[in-house]
Amino acid sequence: MTVVNQNLPKILVFSTEKISDPAIDMAGLLKLHYPPKVYTIVVPCSSAIKPKWILKAFEDGFDGVFIAADGTDCPYGESCVEKTSALVQNTQDKMKTKGIEPAKLRMAAICSVCSEAFVKQMKTFTEYLVNQQ
Amino acid sequence: MKHKIGVYICHCGGNISDYVDVKRVAEEMAKIEGVEISVDTIFACADSSQKQIANDIKEKGIDGIVVASCSPKLHYPTFSSVAEHAGLNKYNYVHANIREQCSWAHSDNKPKATEKAIQIVKAAIARVKESEALETIEVDSQKIIAVIGAGVAGMRAADELADLGIKVYLIEREFFVGGRIAQLDYLCSTTETGKELVTRLYEKIMDNPNITLFTGAEVIEKKGSIGNFNLKVKITPRYIKNKCKKDELLKAIEVCPVEVLDEFNFGITKRKAIYKNFPSEYPQIPTIDSKNCTRCGECEKVCSSIDFSQKEEVLDLSVGSILVATGFDPYTPKENEFGWGIDNVVTLPQFRRIINMCDDKLVYNGKKIKHIAYIYCVGSRQVDGENKYCSRYCCTATLYTSILTKNKYKDVQSYHFTRGIRTYGKQEIVYDKSSRQGDIFLQSYEDEPPMIEQKKGKTIVKINDILTNKMELEVEADLVVLVTGIEPRKDTNISEVLKIPKGRDKFYNEIHMKLRPVETVIDGVTIAGACQGPKNIMESMNSALSAAAKSYSIVNKGKLNLPPIIAVVNKETCTWCNKCLDACPYDAISKISENGKDIAFVNESVCKGCGMCLPVCESDSLELLGYTNHEIENMIKALVD
Incomplete structure (x- = not known):
């Protein structure tokens, strides 16, 4: 990837305590490097993220928001998948009305051992956001 | 503030x-x-x-x-x-x-x-x-533990837990217990065999009413969390009745026309589709391997205990903690790796089965064996391959095998092609003993390993031996034994179901190597034995007992103190639209009337703190303790400032 550090976009990741955050930890353990302007806030479940938090992140200066979703592994049940998709849809609708490109909010299921998938997501998302700048 | x-x-x-x-x-x-x-x-x-x-x-x-x-x-x-x-x-x-x-x-x-x-x-x-x-919230925890894998580590852990008064479900994928240790004869440095060790453990667990053993059983689904896991376990039938007639069964095995490579003997012999690995194996009932059975019906003609009407079952088990002891696979050499593929090149596990089968003369492929060359670190400490780790047990196991071979057959000569012997601790005695019996040691560095060649039907092992200042030495070997190490299980089904993180070496990862060596990041799931990395039997037992103690501490009180992360309702702003009721997967939310107004009510003891109700509330009247708007929004601001 040919991204100059200075212009790296800031990405806020919502990770989940039991599923995706361990995968992000393991990416560090395995020294799988990803862009350093990725910041994480841990929540219990990806279907607990309020759209207003995501909108606030854009308002405060984040360039992208990534939801590292539980997927079907969610300890609170499989309904997590459709509920997380619904809140993403809902937030993207709100982003449109505020003139924020909906693609700046991304979501992918990151299982507790999906470290490589996470790193790949962070690299491609960073690239996408760089091209938007 | x-x-x-x-x-x-x-x-x-x-x-x-x-x-x-x-x-x-x-x-x-x-x-x-x-x-x-x-x-x-x-x-x-x-x-x-x-x-x-x-x-x-x-x-x-x-x-x-x-x-x-x-x-x-x-x-x-x-x-x-x-x-x-x-x-x-x-x-x-x-x-x-x-x-x-x-x-x-x-x-x-x-x-x-x-x-x-x-x-x-x-x-x-x-x-x-x-x-x-x-303040923390108290929840009930199941006083039951699932132990996955009935090898020596799993059985020892199950036995200990049952003695402490905990109900144990011991879940074994194979039809017989004992795992890899059942395949071993004399264990270093005693005259007790692996089979005897397994038998002792089996008798103890069968004696204990707190343990339920499932064989042919595979965990196919895990739900819930610490204190209350729900497992679905698929049970494959043996197709043989519990009360069976032994003589008839022996006949049934005899008449079975199907022959497949016997995995128990690492493919050096064949077995039937209806089989038992060795006579004293437990449980004592044979099994029919449904993948290879052709349903020809020959066995049914001679044996009344065969029952093809048995059906696959799926059981639902509720447990408070899961102890994983699924063991390892021996490394399988790649084609041509140190001569793998030549007919007198075998692995150490195969060689140990050969010794078991040869009584007074050591013969393999019809040839008498006198000169044995052991090549060390095959599949371990690899420079180019993925297995960077030392497999810990193999130096000792090989030297002990060499001593046993010398004792049993007298006229054998062993040559050890090593990369430095690692018989740590007490095991050093074994090294000393093998040196005294006249074994010859040669050594190379990792960049110049020994070479195996075939010349005029003879197998030659060549080395630039660093112990004799890199002199080129060669040995004509009747048998080359590749000392293969330990690898993670190839069958990854259980790791996919439980989602236990793995380390760089692909073995299961503990939370902390020194301080929390048997816990995983999946709360309530502990690990024991060689599924975590190479271990000898004693080390596996240590970890089994420590995982048992850890799992026990989770379930023993029947209560767990969980974080008080629950949803709370803002009574002022809630207008009861019932969306939170639909979103809650636990029926923790209900409608109540207060001061003439309908509002949502969260039942604290039922709420699990997932927060699924938060994003659906249009008036933003729900907050999750520990994850309030203030906390999250201030964090967002601080991260970007």
Whole structure:
């Protein structure tokens, strides 16, 4: 990837305590490097993220928001998948009305051992956001 | 709002401070309003550092704590209990992860790693400022433990747990117990065999009414969390009745026309589709291998115990904790690796089966064996391959095998092509004994391993021996034994179901190598034995007992103290639209009337704190304790500032 550090976009990741955050930890353990302007806030479940938090992140200066979703592994049940998709849809609708490109909010299921998938997501998302700048 | 905050930035030896300028992070934090103390510390988890934090709370009136160190999975419990013991509510402690998610993840970019660490700790301070004092919630926990894998580690753990009064479901994928150890004869350095060890453990577990053993059983689904896991276990039938007639069964095995490679003997012999691996194997009933059985019906003609009407079953089991002891696979050499594929080149596990089968003369493929060449570290300590680790058990096992071979057949000569012998601890005696019996040791470095060649029907092992100043030496071997190491199980079904993280070596990963060696990041799931990495039997037993103790501590009280992370309703703004009721997967929400107004009510003992009700509430009247709007929004702002 040919991204100059200075212009790296800031990405806020919502990770989940039991599923995706361990995968992000393991990416560090395995020294799988990803862009350093990725910041994480841990929540219990990806279907607990309020759209207003995501909108606030854009308002405060984040360039992208990534939801590292539980997927079907969610300890609170499989309904997590459709509920997380619904809140993403809902937030993207709100982003449109505020003139924020909906693609700046991304979501992918990151299982507790999906470290490589996470790193790949962070690299491609960073690239996408760089091209938007 | 907290206004006397203590901030501690950990070096973690050099794990953090090699990449993050921790002093600068501490200086930056000291500038933030409300921060009373901001210091760096070599090891925040060290006893002296913990005492310092406790003293600061007691003497300086610190009302909120941030420790920036490793993943909260590792030391959140440590520091929250430091806070608690010093008289601070443990929810006024916030953990900042600057190792796994900063110094290690960005070890390629030190300046940016420091910048990121600053933002992460700022956000933790923003969060602790808003933190409220909360009390833990007590929930019921199942006093039952699932032990997965009935090898020696699993059986030992099950036995111990059952003795402590815990009900155990012992779940074995194979039809017989004992795992890899059942395949072994004399174990170093005794005359007890693997089979005898397995038999002793089996008799103990069968004697204990607290243990239920399932064979041919595979966990296919896991739901729930610590204290209350729900497992679905698929049971494949044996197709043989429980009360069977032994003589008839022996006949049934005899008449079965199907022959397949016998995995128990590592493919050097064949077995039938209806089989038992050895006569004293447990459980004592044979099984029919449904993958290879052609249903020809020959066995049914001679044996009344055969029952093809048995059906696959799926059981639902509720347990409080899961102990995983699924073991290992021996390494299989790649084609041509040290002559693999030549007919007198075998692996150490195969060779041990050969010794077991040859009584007075050592014969393989019809040829008498006199000169044996052992090639060490095959599939371990690889330079080019993936297995960088040492498999720990193989040096000792090989030397002991060489002693047994010499004792049993007298006229054999062993040549050991090593990369340095690692018979640590007491096992050094075995090395000494094999040297005294006249075994010859040759050694090479990893970049110049021994070569195996075939010349005129003879197998020659060549080495530039570093013990004789790199003299080129060769041995004509009747049999080449590849000392193959330990690998993670090839069947990954259970790891996919349980989602236990694996380390760089692909074995299951503990939370902390030294401090929390049997716990995994999946709360309530512990690991034991060689599924975690190469171990000898004694080391497996140690870890089995320690995993048993850990799992026991989770379930023994029948109650668990869980974080008080539950949803709360803002009675002023709630207008009851029932969307939260639909979103809640636990029926924790109901409608109540208060002061003539319908509002939502959250049942604390039922709410699991998932937060699924939060985003659906249009009036934003629901908050999750510990994740309130204030806390999250302040963190977002601090991260980007």
